Amino acid sequence: MQTFRPGHDAYAEEISGFQTSVATQPAVVAAAETADDVVAAVKYAAEHDLTVSVQATGHGLTAGTDGLFISTRRMTGIEIDAGKRTARVEAGVRWGAVIEAAANHGLAPLSGSSPDVGVVGYTLSGGFGLMARRFGRAADHVRAIDVVTPDGELRTATPGSDLFWALLGGRAGFGIVTALEFDLVPVTELYGGGLYFDAADLPAVLRAWRTWAVAAPDELTTSIAVVALPDLPFLPAPIRGKHVANVRIAYLGDDGDQLAEPLRTAAPVLLDTLKRLPYTDSGSIASDPPHPHPYHGTNATVEALNDAMLASIVEHADPETVLIIDRLGGELARRGTSGVGWDKAAEFVVRALSVVEDGVDAIKNAHAKLFDALAPWSTGRLLPFLYGEHSAAELATAFPAGDRARLKQLKAKYDPAGRFG
Ligand SMILES: Cc1cc2nc3c(=O)[nH]c(=O)nc-3n(C[C@H](O)[C@H](O)[C@H](O)COP(=O)(O)OP(=O)(O)OC[C@H]3O[C@@H](n4cnc5c(N)ncnc54)[C@H](O)[C@@H]3O)c2cc1C
Structure with a gap:
């Protein structure tokens, strides 16, 4: 197994990842190729009393590290x-x-x-x-x-x-x-893609999407993203450089066009990419950015999406903030969970995400205004959508209180020195 230390040519490349707003300066990087390499790295960290962190892609970094950093990118079996x-x-x-x-x-x-x-x-x-x-x-x-x-x-x-x-x-x-x-x-195929509207039509689009998404069958998973798209040639002309409301659809039924019809009349459609597609093209539905960049984000699960909440979302839909609202429910509300808890009563999750340019304080304040307004209906947070630096206490808010207590007990059992995470 290769290891790298600060000053080594490959050090910066090995710790680089998708999220670039989290400062990581590990004392040593272990480039693991096998499970035995991971065992050796973990034992080395114990002998040298180092903290241990791990990175596969860097999409979900929430804290930097100064200890041992295990890179798993070579473990691709x-x-x-x-x-x-x-x-x-x-x-x-x-x-x-x-x-x-x-x-x-x-x-x-x-x-x-x-x-x-x-x-x-x-x-x-x-x-x-x-x-x-x-x-x-x-x-x-x-x-x-x-x-x-x-x-x-x-x-x-x-x-x-x-x-x-x-x-x-x-x-x-x-x-x-x-x-x-x-x-x-x-599953080999689905009906998916997006409908793009001008963000000026957000009030009407949000109302139509909410009504439609609440009545939708479980075969439909959908979200709406409000995002300022860059003025770059790879984007189709009708949405290039525009602040848009993008309804995203992944549907497992055969009658997708019929299902989507009520949305197509919610407001003038700038671009309609809905079609049957192989699951291998499912990444095109949200078309997430592929390039590493600095971003910070948080979210709240909510028990409803009433008109007052929609008004707050519209008020905070500025071009500096990507807002995404996902419909939950369906099997998410029924299936027993084998890991740390999931709030089955949550009907939607509202997420806010911004590119970090001059520090995160202004971003946190802007996001807080939206989530304060939604607080009366908020039920919790989703762990995967907490982006950028978050303290352990902030991450813990993604778990129900009972689960937090059990996690603390098990942490003392498995990691008594508190070196992992
Ligand atoms: C563009 C984008 C799209 C996303 N889309 C979705 C989505 O649709 N649904 C969703 O649920 N989430 C989504 N996420 C969130 C994503 O699931 C989390 O950020 C996740 O943590 C990323 O994992 P990673 O391994 O890619 O990232 P990394 O930054 O490499 O790892 C993130 C964390 O995962 C843990 N981890 C990684 N590898 C290991 C390991 N071998 N052992 C123990 N712990 C490990 C560690 O705690 C680590 O800090 C998205 C994130 C981005 C940036």
């Missing part, structure tokens, strides 16, 4: 068991590779909006995917987790064990995952 409808992937695998491998067997994973996101970080964060209302969270389809715990042991955690529960939410605070086994679903 994927095995598909078509008979069992499962995948087993190593810690550095991104969703795009699983989508391609599963499609060869007529299957799909419960992946999210971006194929560049890492499977392990996404799943340990809960994993709210493109088919979440039909199948539930990715975390609730995990069969086994291979993990090196802080004592340096490589273990397999399975449903029912306290370690399994804690990892699905507690993430790297409970060890470094080396491989994950999870269910695939028999």
Whole structure:
């Protein structure tokens, strides 16, 4: 296994990732290729009393580190068991590779909006995917987790064990995952894409989307993103350089055009990209930015989306803030959860995200104004959509109080020195 220290040519490249607003200056970087490498790195950190962090892609960094940094990007093995409808992937695998491998067997994973996101970080964060209302969270389809715990042991955690529960939410605070086994679903195609409206029409579009999304079948997972698009040639002319409201749709039924019809009349449509597409093109639905950049974001789950809330969302929809509202419910409200809790009563999640230019304080203040206005209806937060630097206490607000207490107990059992996470 290669290791890198500050001053080494490859050091900066190895710690680079998608999120560039979190300052990371590890004392040593372990470029793991195998589970044994991870065991060796964890034992080294124990001997030298170093904190331990892990990165696959850097999409979900919430804190920097000055200790030992385990890079899993070389751990890219994927095995598909078509008979069992499962995948087993190593810690550095991104969703795009699983989508391609599963499609060869007529299957799909419960992946999210971006194929560049890492499977392990996404799943340990809960994993709210493109088919979440039909199948539930990715975390609730995990069969086994291979993990090196802080004592340096490589273990397999399975449903029912306290370690399994804690990892699905507690993430790297409970060890470094080396491989994950999870269910695939028999999906090869969906109806998906987006309808783009001018953000000036947001009040009408939001009202129409809310009514439509509340009545929608579980086969539909949908969100609405309000975003200022750059004036760049790769974007289609009708939306280039515009502040838009983008309804995003992933639908597993055959009557997609019929289903989407009420939305098409909500306001003048600037661009309509809805069509049947193979699951291998599912990354085109949200078209998340592919390039690393600095960003900060937070969110709130809410029990309703009433007119007062819609008015607050419209008021805070400025071009500096990307707002995304996702419809929850469906299987998300029914399925029992095997990891750290999920608020089944939440009907929507409202997310705010901004590019960091001059520090995060102004961004936090702007976001706080929106979430203060939504506070009377807020029920909690979703861990995967807390972006950029957040303290452990802030991350803990993503868990129900009972789960927080249990996580604290298990943390003392598995990581008594508090070096992981
Ligand atoms: C563009 C974009 C789109 C996204 N879309 C979605 C979406 O649709 N649905 C959704 O639910 N989330 C989504 N997310 C959030 C994403 O799931 C989280 O940010 C997740 O943590 C990213 O995991 P990663 O491995 O790619 O990132 P990394 O930054 O490499 O890892 C993030 C964290 O995951 C944990 N982790 C990673 N690898 C390991 C390991 N081997 N062992 C233990 N812990 C580990 C660690 O706590 C680590 O700090 C998106 C994020 C971005 C930036």
